[in-house]
Amino acid sequence: MRNWIIGAAAILAVAVPGVAAAQTGYVGATYSNVDIDGADNADAYGVEGAVAFAGSGSIVFEVDAALSDSDDTDTGYGLTGHVYARNDDHLFGGFVGIAGSDDTETWTAGLEASKFFTNWTLAGAVAYANNDDFNVDGWGVNAQARYFIHDNFRLQGNIGWATIDDGVSGDDDAMSYGVGAEYQFAALPISVGASWNTVDSDGPDADVIGVSVRYNWGGTLRDRDRNGASQADITGLGGFLF
Secondary structure (H helix, E strand, O other), X not given: OHHHHHHHHOOXXXXXXXXXXXXXXXXXXXXXXXXXXXXXXXXXXXXXEEEEEEOOOOEEEEEEEEEEEEOOOOOEEEEEEEEEEEOOOEEEEEEEEEEEOOOOEEEEEEEEEEEEOOOEEEEEEEEEEEEOOOOEEEEEEXXXXXXXXXXXXXXXXXXXXXXXXXXXXXXEEEEEEEEEEEEEOOOOOEEEEEEEEEEEEOOOOEEEEEEEEEEEEOOOHHHHHHHOOOOHHHHOOOOOOO
């Protein structure tokens, strides 16, 4: 379970080819500190990115990518593709992703949805995951509330649950919850973010503190939430507890 927690805690991404043609997106750098019960703290550094492309009508395609590294684990990566329909009121669609390291990889697939209010967004996702290397599969659910103090200042809270079955020792359940914030400067398309998350599991528990710096294009943070690459936080490498 420890490797699963470290993998879930290290949030990272890489920019994908063709970002100049994307409707909205961002690229950035991340740092996180992971404190696991009974183990030394681990520092992780990474790069992240997400892009959204307008399809036909209300259809949107989104790609999120990530890379991270730390002194205690192999280099990790994540890549998630989304297809969803979005209008001024809501979003609904599906996603497929892969996350792993030098020795293993986990595939995920699921459904995602968001409901938009004037200053709020409520988002949720459910996913199935499979790792053939360890003969493990699992289910997870995430929910997130985002509140916009103004167009370029967002607060958020999140909660998640996952169960993992290795076919031998039975189910291993985990809960996560946390808070975060992101602020984009008015004069520059640069944003800074910070977050705290904790994981309570049948195995060791973990606390994660993270910071990020992003270069954004396509408008304000609210524009990204309503019209752009908005799904990485809830479905990407740092989203589910797999």
